[in-house]
Amino acid sequence: MTAHDTIQLAHGGGGHLSRILVEEEILPRFGEGPLAPLPDAALLPSVRGDLLFTTDGFVVKPLEFPGGDIGSLAVHGTVNDIAVSGGKPLWLSLSLILEEGLPLALLRRILDSVKEAAQRAEVAICTGDTKVVARGECDGLFITTAGLGARRDGFRLDRATLRAGDCILVSGSVGDHGMAVLAAREQLALTHGPLSDSAPVNRLVDALAPRAGQVRFMRDPTRGGLAAVLNELVHGQPVGLEVRESDIPMAAAARSVAELLGIDLLHAASEGRMVLACAPEAANSILAAWRALPEGAGAAIIGHVTTTAGKVVLRTLSGGGRLVDWPRGELLPRIC
Numbered sequence: 001m002t003a004h005d006t007i008q009l010a011h012g013g014g015g016h017l018s019r020i021l022v023e024e025e026i027l028p029r030f031g032e033g034p035l036a037p038l039p040d041a042a043l044l045p046s047v048r049g050d051l052l053f054t055t056d057g058f059v060v061k062p063l064e065f066p067g068g069d070i071g072s073l074a075v076h077g078t079v080n081d082i083a084v085s086g087g088k089p090l091w092l093s094l095s096l097i098l099e100e101g102l103p104l105a106l107l108r109r110i111l112d113s114v115k116e117a118a119q120r121a122e123v124a125i126c127t128g129d130t131k132v133v134a135r136g137e138c139d140g141l142f143i144t145t146a147g148l149g150a151r152r153d154g155f156r157l158d159r160a161t162l163r164a165g166d167c168i169l170v171s172g173s174v175g176d177h178g179m180a181v182l183a184a185r186e187q188l189a190l191t192h193g194p195l196s197d198s199a200p201v202n203r204l205v206d207a208l209a210p211r212a213g214q215v216r217f218m219r220d221p222t223r224g225g226l227a228a229v230l231n232e233l234v235h236g237q238p239v240g241l242e243v244r245e246s247d248i249p250m251a252a253a254a255r256s257v258a259e260l261l262g263i264d265l266l267h268a269a270s271e272g273r274m275v276l277a278c279a280p281e282a283a284n285s286i287l288a289a290w291r292a293l294p295e296g297a298g299a300a301i302i303g304h305v306t307t308t309a310g311k312v313v314l315r316t317l318s319g320g321g322r323l324v325d326w327p328r329g330e331l332l333p334r335i336c
Helices: 016-030 070-083 104-121 176-185 202-206 209-214 225-234 252-261 280-291
Strands: 051-058 087-099 124-133 141-151 167-170 215-219 240-244 275-278 300-306 312-315 321-323
Touching: 016 104, 016 124, 051 070, 070 087, 070 104, 070 141, 070 202, 087 104, 104 124, 104 141, 167 225, 167 280, 176 252, 209 215, 209 280, 215 225, 225 240, 225 275, 225 312, 275 280, 280 300
Parallel strands: 087 124, 240 312
Antiparallel strands: 051 141, 087 141, 167 275, 167 300, 215 275, 240 300, 312 321
């Protein structure tokens, strides 16, 4: 591999190679919208109502893993934060920190993945930046994003509105992303290993529109997994949760890796799933609407809100019960 096939420090110097990087790699993929004139700030059309704004950084290792890569993950992670906040994602920024020596072929695959993921999520890359650091100063590529979206009508998400009897739903199997990244990182020799669930949840939120007023809470279970989201839901509230282990969807491959390594799959991250709390009379219609979509085919009602303040209780397969606590420490670093 020659110097022409890898990122060089000069790619970040603002000169000839910087221009080539932008004109040959960035603009052909993202230059049809607000980014086309390469302004210092994107000019965006006004939006009626409130805006939602989020930012995120992505340092996943390895850069490519079964079911995704750092590029698609950066798009999905950002648009999902807006979507589960009751918003419609519209625009993203994309900031790349490249390490000297990064193969251009790998960068091109990741940029193609960003483009495809943005198109699928119906968002535009409207501004961005590129920096290059010396060898050894980052693991090939870091990505920082920011996202803007418009608040959807009807959603008034507030944990304080939870009531005993409200239902808890998940949109699909939990922990797939964390187990896929871990298996790739540890180079586990698996014939049918776990695949990341990394995907946008926009359409899952779209499907809630007829029942938006009956949705109390939405979240994507990323770092800390389902356990962290469930505890966040009732933290400091006069209510608790009871969930049924038998009803929590788990993919066989992810469960096998978790059991092999002694990991509680409830603590493992997902990057294309939703956790939702809603009024009980809305639960079955939301479940049917989700299951009608490919990304919601594995959706399930997993439990309900109780009067046990601040506690999350898991009803186990054996019929007993145990507390589901917040994850302690860093279970799986570098998964997003």
